[in-house]
Amino acid sequence: MEIVYLTFILMLSIFLGFELISKVPATLHTPLMSGANAISGITLVGAVLAAGADHGGFAEFLAALAVITASVNVVGGYMVTNRMLAMFKKKDSSSGAGR
Numbered sequence: 001m002e003i004v005y006l007t008f009i010l011m012l013s014i015f016l017g018f019e020l021i022s023k024v025p026a027t028l029h030t031p032l033m034s035g036a037n038a039i040s041g042i043t044l045v046g047a048v049l050a051a052g053a054d055h056g057g058f059a060e061f062l063a064a065l066a067v068i069t070a071s072v073n074v075v076g077g078y079m080v081t082n083r084m085l086a087m088f089k090k091k092d093s094s095s096g097a098g099r
Helices: 002-022 026-052 057-087
Strands: none
Touching: 026 057
């Protein structure tokens, strides 16, 4: 019976996530993803804790894979956020263009 409840929660979260993301305007997408990187950081901490636990070979492999993918997600997300924020900085006018 527990699998029925877990499946229901999964389907409800998929539907809710789709509805929420589809309503976000394009101008808020990158700041929203920047906030999601903080959540990915929490995922990374959980993956490191799971990798450190002694649960057997396959579980350790999955935990190490989770650490790698969460790390890629966090680093890539912050690189994209940094690039987006650089677009809003003013251009340096001391390059000799106005002389």
